[in-house]
Amino acid sequence: MDWHIIIAASVKIVVFVFLVTLPLVAMSVWAERRVSAAIQDRVGPNRVGPAGLLQAVADGIKFLLKEDFTPDHVRKGYFWLAPALVMVPALMTSAVLPFGSSLFGEKMVIADLDVGPLFVFAVASLSVYGIVLAGWASNSKYPFLGGVRSTSQMISYEISLGLSVVPLIMIYGELNLSSIVQYQAENGWALLPLWGEGLSVKGFLLTIPVLISFIVFMTSMFAETNRLPFDLPECETELVAGYHTEYSSMKFALFFLGEYAAMIIGSGLAVTLFLGGWSLPFGWLTPESADAAVPWWHGLIHIGTFFAKVIALILFFIVIRWTLPRFRYDQLMRLGWVFFFEIALFNVVLTALLMWWLA
Amino acid sequence: MAIVVKRPKLKWWEQLYIPGIISGMRVTLGHFFKIVSGRKKVTMQYPEEKWDESLPEHYRGAPALVKDEQDRERCVACQLCEFICPPRAITIKPEEIPSDDKWAKVEKRPKAFDIDMIRCIYCGLCEEVCPEQAIYLRKDYAITGTSRAEMVHDKKKLYEIGGVRVGLVNKWNELK
Structure with a gap:
């Protein structure tokens, strides 16, 4: 075994997952509260640290110091397993996201898999088990009903989520996320084909299915992460807090943070697939090829670009949450099965026809 | 007496839901930027700012x-x-x-x-x-x-x- 690879991978895991993504999770909770406050003409948490930036730390300390209470009537093993099963898959999917081109000759992706999107869907759907287990192991009616709701919602939207990515994979002809980003850096982002090969009739026509895909993908992402227009699993009046009613302290925090982690990884995937990942617009500072060495400051700029895009998308998630009223449960199911499933399927055919016609 | 609520007939682009999202976001972002830029002030920062003189x-x-x-x-x-x-x-x-x-x-x-x-x-x-x-x-x-x-x-x-x-x-x- 090559020690160099192991050390580089561990450094990337520690830095990207634990020093960047987890703080980003905490900061997005803070951003959520500040942005929602501003939207509702309030101020939001602004006391802890400059502009309330350390609020996340205070929240973390609070969660750690609270009593970790396990009710008597729960099935303990599963009850304790469930929060981890929500948080861990969300973080595991970050393994295949290319968060930069390369730095000091090292590719800025933890695992450069050739089946990137498939890996993401395979692992991300594991978090359904966390919710099922939480709902069932709590052994009381509200968590159970909330868990059932959440499960059916996540399973329904996973289909359109997966199908909405198929047209893009057809266009790129590639499943390696790093190569997908490299292709977009050279030939225009999927949603902004204004340079390289993208600047052609074919490129422009292909943005139609890509845009449809983007809308379906984003909406399904909202449903997958249980965020507001589709936050049916949590419902004060009907289900109390849904599947995490019986949880307290850090176990609850894991559900809470898992939701945000899934949102961040979802944004990362959307950025990678639709918005050119770490690449700058108009092919600026594009490396020669996916494996070419780039100067270290290019590498840093690429990493910065990726996170800027992800943060912008997180803010979009937040603004949507505080803009839209929630759906009714039958509307949600109808939207998932009757509209998005068909639209995504039709979109695959449309892309195939366009590519065949323009080939 | 039962009242029949008449549901509005939506045009096809209204049924797409996306124009609704955009106009909704115009409202929320309007509030957001007004508050963030400081053009509108609603909340009083209590211990620092007080209402005593009024x-x-x-x-x-x-x-x-x-x-x-x-x-x-x-x-x-x-x-x-x-x-x-x-x-x-x-x-x-x-x-x-x-x-x-x-x-x-x-x-x-x-x-x-x-x-x-x-x-x-x-x-x-x-x-x-x-x-x-x-x-x-x-x-x-x-x-x-x-x-x-x-x-x-x-x-x-x-x-x-x-x-x-x-x-x-x-x-x-x-x-x-």
Whole structure:
């Protein structure tokens, strides 16, 4: 075994997952509260640290110091397993996201898999088990009903989520996320084909299915992460807090943070697939090829670009949450099965026809 | 009578839902940028910014005892406020004024005058009932303490809040 690879991978895991993504999770909770406050003409948490930036730390300390209470009537093993099963898959999917081109000759992706999107869907759907287990192991009616709701919602939207990515994979002809980003850096982002090969009739026509895909993908992402227009699993009046009613302290925090982690990884995937990942617009500072060495400051700029895009998308998630009223449960199911499933399927055919016609 | 709610017939682009999202986001982002840029201000940052100067004249804050312009304590320990106080927050221990005192003709004064601010409901009945106009509700509202004992205002504290009040009650003046 090559020690160099192991050390580089561990450094990337520690830095990207634990020093960047987890703080980003905490900061997005803070951003959520500040942005929602501003939207509702309030101020939001602004006391802890400059502009309330350390609020996340205070929240973390609070969660750690609270009593970790396990009710008597729960099935303990599963009850304790469930929060981890929500948080861990969300973080595991970050393994295949290319968060930069390369730095000091090292590719800025933890695992450069050739089946990137498939890996993401395979692992991300594991978090359904966390919710099922939480709902069932709590052994009381509200968590159970909330868990059932959440499960059916996540399973329904996973289909359109997966199908909405198929047209893009057809266009790129590639499943390696790093190569997908490299292709977009050279030939225009999927949603902004204004340079390289993208600047052609074919490129422009292909943005139609890509845009449809983007809308379906984003909406399904909202449903997958249980965020507001589709936050049916949590419902004060009907289900109390849904599947995490019986949880307290850090176990609850894991559900809470898992939701945000899934949102961040979802944004990362959307950025990678639709918005050119770490690449700058108009092919600026594009490396020669996916494996070419780039100067270290290019590498840093690429990493910065990726996170800027992800943060912008997180803010979009937040603004949507505080803009839209929630759906009714039958509307949600109808939207998932009757509209998005068909639209995504039709979109695959449309892309195939366009590519065949323009080939 | 049942009312049939007429559902609006949506145009096809309205059914797409996306124009609705955009116009909704225009509203929320409008609020967001107005607040963030500081063009609109709704909330007051309480401990730093206070509303004290715009408190109305009739504001009912902490009750306090007052002295008159000759530095005489106005309270004559009649205990009417103690009796009328609905939550029984006031406790008075009267004492006789010694005959060699300048104000011996007043005869009575409070030895101890305690108001339990945990009990006080700021109703203002003490102020209303006082025949000597000795107790007033001031504009102090942030009454805090870390123990029950700290929340009991004694005579010294009450005069500290109350200060001097001039006018109206003249019957104890030298001239009369």
